[in-house]
Amino acid sequence: METSLKGWEIMSIVNYVHFEFPSLPENVSFARSCVGAFVSQLNCTLDDIEEIKLVVSEAVSNCIIHAYENRSDGKIEIIASLRDDRSLELTVKDYGKGIENLEQALQPSYSSDPNRMGLGFTFMKSFMDEMDISSQPQEGTSVLLKRNFLNRDRQAYA
């Protein structure tokens, strides 16, 4: 499949979508609806879709609140792809301020914002099988999230 996703195992991708939108708070809801609609192609459960929506909500909120510090002129990109093994790969990317100390950022309950709970990355990790973050100060952050909907024996709400 002809895609703009370089370096992937192109053959196994059965569908993908690439979105780009500005860092407006109303786009958090929009983004999770769209990714939810995309994932529903997998015929997974409603619970699965709700979990993916939560993950998207966390990742996109982080771009707006942290990467762009609530400015609305930032660009956010999402790439979602489904593979023939019924797995979802999700990338949420910003071109904002980046994360200086990634280890600290990933600690449960750590937040640089006193009004927030530091639960975002915890949720992303809990509801996905894999999470991989690459970030460069002043250049931006890219969060890669993977989840397989087959043979999944994980207690998400333990």
Added chain:
Amino acid sequence: METSLKGWEIMSIVNYVHFEFPSLPENVSFARSCVGAFVSQLNCTLDDIEEIKLVVSEAVSNCIIHAYENRSDGKIEIIASLRDDRSLELTVKDYGKGIENLEQALQPSYSSDPNRMGLGFTFMKSFMDEMDISSQPQEGTSVLLKRNFLNRDRQAYA
């Protein structure tokens, strides 16, 4: 707002989304859900949203059926933008076979496919205020559609 939409009156765009996805039949439904979710930000009526969904369905179906002749490896792009005058601008773009005779293609009830009704462009024109098509054989087609949700006194279902 920093966007990749060149040549637009950037100042008046209040929100935009740019999507890219392959020419798979399941993406027709996905595309209309997403554009529907995007347009719902305007607080327009449910009827308005249904009409926009129909228009997206027609334009995206045309890319798959005509531009890419039902191959699933084509790239489809949608750019939707909302302006501060409550207008929606929608571009649906493919890199497929293009339209040789645009005048003929736009005739109501004309279809190059005996199983189809030739109603696609008629619907797009009827439910939008403006339609503008640019096409190049072997290079692709871009359909630009505009609609203003303010001061609209048109009987869509006359």
Added chain:
Amino acid sequence: MDVEYKTVRNTLVVRVKGELDMLIADKMRQEIDRRLEENSIKNLIFNLEKVTFIDSSGLGVIIGRYKKVSAVSGRMFIVGAKNPVEKILHFSGINRLVPMYSSEQDIINL
């Protein structure tokens, strides 16, 4: 999208559920045509009660079947169409060719 086919004497009832777009239009057209031919069925009822969306691909199946059924002097009915589907059917003018009823019961009672 689910499609249910039921034959009652010389009438084929097609009950559709979900969104009637290009994803299912082709398959539905082939399936209906096969059943019309194999069973020498004359009449056709489209039950659209559970259809939430229709576009020109879906309309194409309905209008095309109307032509086919009319060619053999059969009759066709559309049943249960609600908004936004009903609006699109009216907009396309198909309601001037094909009688539209609220339920299958209404046709049986004719």
Added chain:
Amino acid sequence: MDVEYKTVRNTLVVRVKGELDMLIADKMRQEIDRRLEENSIKNLIFNLEKVTFIDSSGLGVIIGRYKKVSAVSGRMFIVGAKNPVEKILHFSGINRLVPMYSSEQDIINL
């Protein structure tokens, strides 16, 4: 998203409708804090019956208000949370801090 605020004696009832995410979290937090201070209210009830989605921004408002109310020895309740909201509340462990009831009536009957 709609938020309705109602004061009953020294209790503030907050009834939320729709999706509780960052789009409304900040405004809601400010609005609740203003009302808690201005009216020297001690207790807080979050009615989440009509909330269809919550993420960490929404949870943050609730957990933060719990801390505030507890600091002045007030009590807090969550009411009417259904899935997927209820699951997220449990997942976050907030149910171990804040009693959860099915309806506002259940609290009045305590």
